[in-house]
Amino acid sequence: MAKAFSPKIVSANDLMSGYTIYLGDAGWTSDIADAEIAHDQATADTLLAAAERQPEIAVGPYLVDVTGHLGSDPAPTKYREVIRVSGPTVGALNKLPEAAEQRAA
Amino acid sequence: MYRYDEFDESMVRARVAEFRGQVQRRVDGSLTEDEFKPLRLMNGLYLQLHAYMLRVAIPYGALSSDQMRQLAMIAERYDRGYGHLTTRQNIQYNWPKLPEVPDILDDLADVQMHAIQTSGNCIRNVTSDPFAGVAADELEDPRPTAELIRQWSTFHPEFSFLPRKFKIAITGSPNDRAAVYFHDIGLRMVAGPDDDAGYEVIVGGGQGRTPMIGKVVRDFLPREELLGYLEAIMRVYNLYGRRDNKYKARIKILVHELGLEAFKDEVEAEYSRKPDADNALAEAELQRIETYFAPKDYETRPDRSEIFEVARHNDPAFAAWADQNLFSHKVEGYAAATITIKRVGGEPGDVTADDMRTLADLADRFSFGEMRVSHEQNIVFSDVRKDDLYDLWKALAKAELGDANKGLITDIIACPGLDYCALATARSIPIAQKISTAFADPIRQRDIGPLSIKISGCINACGHHHVGHIGILGLDKAGEEFYQITLGGDATETAALGERAGPGFSSDEVAGAIERVVDHYLDVRDGEDETFLETCRRLGPDAFKEALYAAH
Structure with missing residues (x-):
């Protein structure tokens, strides 16, 4: 039996700031809640291809597995991606990055 | 210290100008990321999990106080107010923005510094x-x-x-x-x-x-x-x-x-x-x-300093620091002092801009305006008059930089780990924080004696875990962080690789596991003078397994 498809979103680093960004339906966003979720491989491939056409904004786009049902915010399944959402777990000086300059939209 | 000649200066400036053009061409779309990546890496600029990271070369760790002040300025102007001392005697900035990196490199060049050959397949910092x-x-x-x-x-x-x-x-x-x-x-x-x-x-x-x-x-x-x-x-x-x-x-x-x-x-x-x-x-x-x-302009002084001896006698906190953090100098009347950047519960190697300026000012007052970064992520003042040591320590203690833990269990080496690094499989710094908090008591630390804990967040081993007396390697096991422990590593002339102790531990279990190993060492050591490494060699790492996995 084929393995169930794990929902996916597209993440990358913002070219200018290096900050973590996600591809949303209105463009790139620093807020994972606004990321567009692909519920099938064809949509995931389409989203990734769209991301790769924007090298002036996004560096190294790739697909991230998330839990996410229709209507709920995506949450990464891998710890590495959880840390990319929240920022470093250490350091009083490491406040969350400001929204990636809102340049995404 | 070595000073650049006009050739060094012009080479570095030319390189900055070249990189400025490369950044501009990346931003305007003339260069693809594939074309740009090797160019930025040649200039020490990585892209990490959350941001760019700029690694600045500190040749053999030597820094002047003016250079340290410039590093502080850069930390505040372009970053988040701190830098990270690395296990290769360099410093990294974790949050530079791409368009500003050429400006940072120009500011570094103003004090004879650069980020050349801090990445790439070339000969790195010696x-x-x-x-x-x-x-x-x-x-x-x-x-x-x-x-x-x-x-x-x-x-x-x-x-x-x-x-x-x-x-x-x-x-x-x-x-x-x-x-x-x-x-x-x-x-x-x-x-x-x-x-x-x-x-x-x-x-x-x-x-x-x-x-x-x-x-x-x-x-x-x-x-x-x-x-x-x-x-x-x-x-x-x-x-x-x-x-x-x-x-x-x-x-x-x-x-x-x-x-x-x-x-x-x-x-x-x-x-x-x-x-x-x-x-x-x-x-x-x-x-x-x-x-x-050439040797510094040392004064002719007696080797024994009355001021030092009296202070040492009267102030136990200073005595503890003097016993632990000083190193014998070849010139009579002087000592080298290690300033550990290992506050209990802190991030190993992270120095704030305020710390940097404090260190620069104190180096000017007490150590000919120079200092060194050690591969153990500490700072060394190499030339302090023994008469001045007490004043130096008081000033350090006031800035919370006077911990007496050089070479002790809280003097932990740790790589940046999964909190920053794109290669990491687990976090390192929080493990260091938990262990240093568990062993915060200075009396307990001194009782344990020399013990190096080194933590890497992946098998690339930037945290030198293979050569830690106790090494900790962070891995990913089915999406969860998990840590292997090695025992008996040694980075010195009696070089040895640590041996893996057995199954790994979750992040919540590591500090407790280390405590069990250390408690067992205290039980079985052959007198207070036998170090952890000596006991480990005498009995073999297997002798610690029972303690390590007790109640696990």
């Missing part, structure tokens, strides 16, 4: 003993040789695209504080048969996923032959080093696969082709460099 030039146990000052190698290897056209990165370390003391057995090339300064100066040459050491102790390829190499011989080693590596598999590309794999004798034969054959004429040039350059490292 590292050395943080007490180089002042250690009482030193045969010779390794810094002129380190500087010679820096100049020779900078922009060396033949060695800019090696199979893999290449790291060289040098010690002038028989007591190895530069981990020379764990570098691609390690150099030990030794006296030859006629008491002439030279080097023992060690090749093929390293950590990473395939840890190896370096092997001696030359017992004695006369000093004037150094660059020619290094060139021969590099050529053999450049020719035969594997380029088909990144994980087998380091010189340690070549030495291992060829075998030591065959490797030596190749190097000697290559070296025999070398015309001797270059040696005189290298020797002349070495002598020129040596003038920059």
Whole structure:
């Protein structure tokens, strides 16, 4: 039996700031809640291809597995991606990055 | 300290201007990321999990107070107010923005600093003993040789695209504080048969996923032959080093696969082709460099300082620091002091801009305006009058930089780990924080005695876990962080790789596991003078397993 498809979103680093960004339906966003979720491989491939056409904004786009049902915010399944959402777990000086300059939209 | 000449200055400035153009072309779309990435890496600019990271070279760890102030300025103007001292005596900034990096590089060039060759498959920053030039146990000052190698290897056209990165370390003391057995090339300064100066040459050491102790390829190499011989080693590596598999590309794999004798034969054959004429040039350059490292303007003083002895007697906190953090200086009446950047519960190696300025001001007052970054992520003031030590410590303590934990269990080395690093598989810093908090009691730390804990967040081993008396390696197991413990590693002249103790631990379990190991050591050590490493060697790492896995 084929393995169930794990929902996916597209993440990358913002070219200018290096900050973590996600591809949303209105463009790139620093807020994972606004990321567009692909519920099938064809949509995931389409989203990734769209991301790769924007090298002036996004560096190294790739697909991230998330839990996410229709209507709920995506949450990464891998710890590495959880840390990319929240920022470093250490350091009083490491406040969350400001929204990636809102340049995404 | 070495000072740039006009050639160094113009080379660095030209490089900054070139990189500024490259950044501009990346931003305007003329360069793709694939084209730009190797260019930015050649200038020390990585892209990490959350942001860019700029690694700044600190040749053999030596910094002037003015350079430290500039690093503080950069931390505040372009970053988030701090920098991170690395295990290769460099400093990293974790949050630079791409368009501002050329400005940072220009500001670094203003104080004779740069980020050249801090990444890429080239010869990286040459590292050395943080007490180089002042250690009482030193045969010779390794810094002129380190500087010679820096100049020779900078922009060396033949060695800019090696199979893999290449790291060289040098010690002038028989007591190895530069981990020379764990570098691609390690150099030990030794006296030859006629008491002439030279080097023992060690090749093929390293950590990473395939840890190896370096092997001696030359017992004695006369000093004037150094660059020619290094060139021969590099050529053999450049020719035969594997380029088909990144994980087998380091010189340690070549030495291992060829075998030591065959490797030596190749190097000697290559070296025999070398015309001797270059040696005189290298020797002349070495002598020129040596003038920059002439002894400081030391005062003639008695070795015993009454001020120091009285303070030590009257102030137990100072006595603890003096016992733990001072190092014997070759000049009477002086000492070298280690300022540990290891606050309990803090991030190993992170220095705030305020810390940097405090250190710069204190170096001006107490240590000829100079300091060193150690590979243990601490700062060394190399030349402090014993009469001044108490004043220095009081000023450090006021800035919360006076901890008496050099070489103790809370003086932990840790890589940035998964909190920052794109390669990491688990976090390192929170583990260091938990352990240092668990062992915060200074009396308990002193009772335990010398014990190095080294933590890496992946098998690349930037946190040197293979050579920690207790090593901790963070891995990913089914999406969860999990940590393997090794015991008995040793980075010094009695080099050893730690042995894996058994199954790993979750992040919540590690600190408790370390406590059980340490408590067991305290139970079984042969008197208070037997160190953890000695006990571990006497009984074998297996002797700790029962304690380690008790109640697990």
